[in-house]
Amino acid sequence: MNASNHNSSGVSLVVRGLRKNFDGQEVLKGVDFEVRPGEIFVIMGPSGSGKSVLLKHLIGLEEPDAGEILINGETVGSPEVAAKYRMALVFQSGALLNSLTVGENVGLYLTEHRLKPPAEIEKVVAEILEDVGLKDTADKMPNELSGGMKKRVAIARALVIEPQLILYDEPTSELDPLSSVVIGNEILDLKRRTHVTSLIVSHDRDLAFGVADRIAVIVEGKIVTVGTPEEVKQFNDPLVQRFLHADFKREN
Amino acid sequence: MFESIGEVVLLFWRTLLALPQAWRQRQKVFEQFFEIGNASLLMVCILSFFIGGVIALNFGPSLVEHSLTNAVGGLVGLAIAKELAPVMMAILIAGRIGSAMAAEIGSMRVYQEIDALRTMNINPIHYLVLPRMLAIAVALPMLVVSSILIGWFGGAMVADMNNHMEIPFNVFFSDLKNIVVLKDVCNGVFKSFCFALIIGAVSCHQGLTTIGGPRGIGRSVTKAVVNSIACIVIFDYILTRLLLR
Numbered sequence: 001m002n003a004s005n006h007n008s009s010g011v012s013l014v015v016r017g018l019r020k021n022f023d024g025q026e027v028l029k030g031v032d033f034e035v036r037p038g039e040i041f042v043i044m045g046p047s048g049s050g051k052s053v054l055l056k057h058l059i060g061l062e063e064p065d066a067g068e069i070l071i072n073g074e075t076v077g078s079p080e081v082a083a084k085y086r087m088a089l090v091f092q093s094g095a096l097l098n099s100l101t102v103g104e105n106v107g108l109y110l111t112e113h114r115l116k117p118p119a120e121i122e123k124v125v126a127e128i129l130e131d132v133g134l135k136d137t138a139d140k141m142p143n144e145l146s147g148g149m150k151k152r153v154a155i156a157r158a159l160v161i162e163p164q165l166i167l168y169d170e171p172t173s174e175l176d177p178l179s180s181v182v183i184g185n186e187i188l189d190l191k192r193r194t195h196v197t198s199l200i201v202s203h204d205r206d207l208a209f210g211v212a213d214r215i216a217v218i219v220e221g222k223i224v225t226v227g228t229p230e231e232v233k234q235f236n237d238p239l240v241q242r243f244l245h246a247d248f249k250r251e252n
Numbered sequence: 253m254f255e256s257i258g259e260v261v262l263l264f265w266r267t268l269l270a271l272p273q274a275w276r277q278r279q280k281v282f283e284q285f286f287e288i289g290n291a292s293l294l295m296v297c298i299l300s301f302f303i304g305g306v307i308a309l310n311f312g313p314s315l316v317e318h319s320l321t322n323a324v325g326g327l328v329g330l331a332i333a334k335e336l337a338p339v340m341m342a343i344l345i346a347g348r349i350g351s352a353m354a355a356e357i358g359s360m361r362v363y364q365e366i367d368a369l370r371t372m373n374i375n376p377i378h379y380l381v382l383p384r385m386l387a388i389a390v391a392l393p394m395l396v397v398s399s400i401l402i403g404w405f406g407g408a409m410v411a412d413m414n415n416h417m418e419i420p421f422n423v424f425f426s427d428l429k430n431i432v433v434l435k436d437v438c439n440g441v442f443k444s445f446c447f448a449l450i451i452g453a454v455s456c457h458q459g460l461t462t463i464g465g466p467r468g469i470g471r472s473v474t475k476a477v478v479n480s481i482a483c484i485v486i487f488d489y490i491l492t493r494l495l496l497r
Binding site for chain 1: 367
């Protein structure tokens with residue numbers, strides 16, 4: 001069994017009344033939603049709607065002004081809860097440490113927390129890199145990789161944690177359609193193998209409708225609808241419909 | 253400004269609290285130590301030699317003219333050990349290493365690498381700040397000891413070869429030995445240790461608080477160097493006053 005096949009049974013996530021102000025500008029205006037264990041939940045919305053800020057709150061990089069975030073019914077924020085549940089964030093840019101090799105990046109969590117001896121870490125890293133289709137890249141530096149490869153390394157780095165909740169920030173941004181499909185399939189494959197709960201923040205309609213079990217649409221800091229892809233497609237709201245059907249107008 | 257000072261003090265305190273993690277981070281401490289030594293040793297040697305030489309050249313002829321030949325060695329020795337070596341080397345290191353620290357940590361902050369560390373439950377103070385602070389706190393005093401010795405040698409060489417002085421090597425060092433005591437050298441080295449902590453704390457703080465893109469990194473680097481030098485000069489006075497015998 002590959003390293004990433006370890007039991008990482010997903011957790012539930014509940015967000016209630018989340019609010020955040022930056023210099024008087026209200027970015028999150030009372031966000032409410034619930035993610036079920038093991039599901040792929042996509043939050044869609046136009047740029048500047050507060051998606052990335054929301055994600056930072058979920059992983060603990062930002063403190064909310066009001067509201068609460070619960071994982072398996074326990075409030076996120078205390079060190080005990082943070083230690084109890086394993087969460088990982090795949091950054092939009094990958095956020096790989098540029099001074100480390102790919103292998104060192106992927107094994108960083110295990111190395112820094114001294115969870116395994118170096119030889120074992122090397123083995124785990126090789127297995128996980130193979131899982132994400134990046135065999136024999138462990139000695140490369142991040143700047144030698146393409147955008148898609150960087151994202152997959154970031155996913156591999158998240159998998160080392162054996163997360164119960166994995167958060168993706170715009171996982172297909174700046175990628176060509178083929179690479180986007182590879183990433184989407186990787187997310188689906190992960191769910192199948194590990195039953196991890198996945199929360200994806202994206203404005204990529206193809207990805208959202210291709211991988212999501214449920215979708216929430218956020219507009220100007222508020223969730224306007226939550227449902228299955230079909231339900232969201234049929235949701236009768238001009239803002240949502242405009243976002244979902246935005247297209248070029250070309251005259252012959 | 254007061255907010256920044258408070259943040260630097262807080263960062264310094266948190267780094268002190270992280271000291272028990274030092275052994276775990278020893279690999280990074282060695283890497284940083286090598287980086288600082290490797291980047292600065294040649295420049296330290298060249299600067300120190302000429303600083304010693306220029307002090308001898310500035311004061312030597314006048315002292316000899318006033319029949320104070322035996323004061324040349326002592327004056328050059330004291331000036332270098334107590335003031336010039338620690339301050340000049342600290343300024344050099346603030347420019348070379350402090351700027352590099354702020355740029356490296358600043359770009360890690362801008363490109364979300366520090367956020368990535370946090371999401372992996374890796375404390376950036378343990379991972380980034382502690383190794384740099386320890387390395388600079390050891391490296392700068394060692395560079396200052398080298399600087400003092402090379403500065404004395406430069407002063408002695410100029411005193412020997414200059415037509416207006418012609419003080420032989422052995423006489424120069426004998427005069428120096430009569431005036432400079434071990435405590436003077438220790439005071440200089442102690443000052444440099446304090447300056448190292450200032451450079452480390454100020455530069456790492458600037459890096460960690462970097463915002464914006466490449467422009468923000470540039471701003472942080474400039475601030476790190478300017479603030480470090482300002483703090484070095486202010487603390488130089490305070491420490492000199494405290495260490496006055």
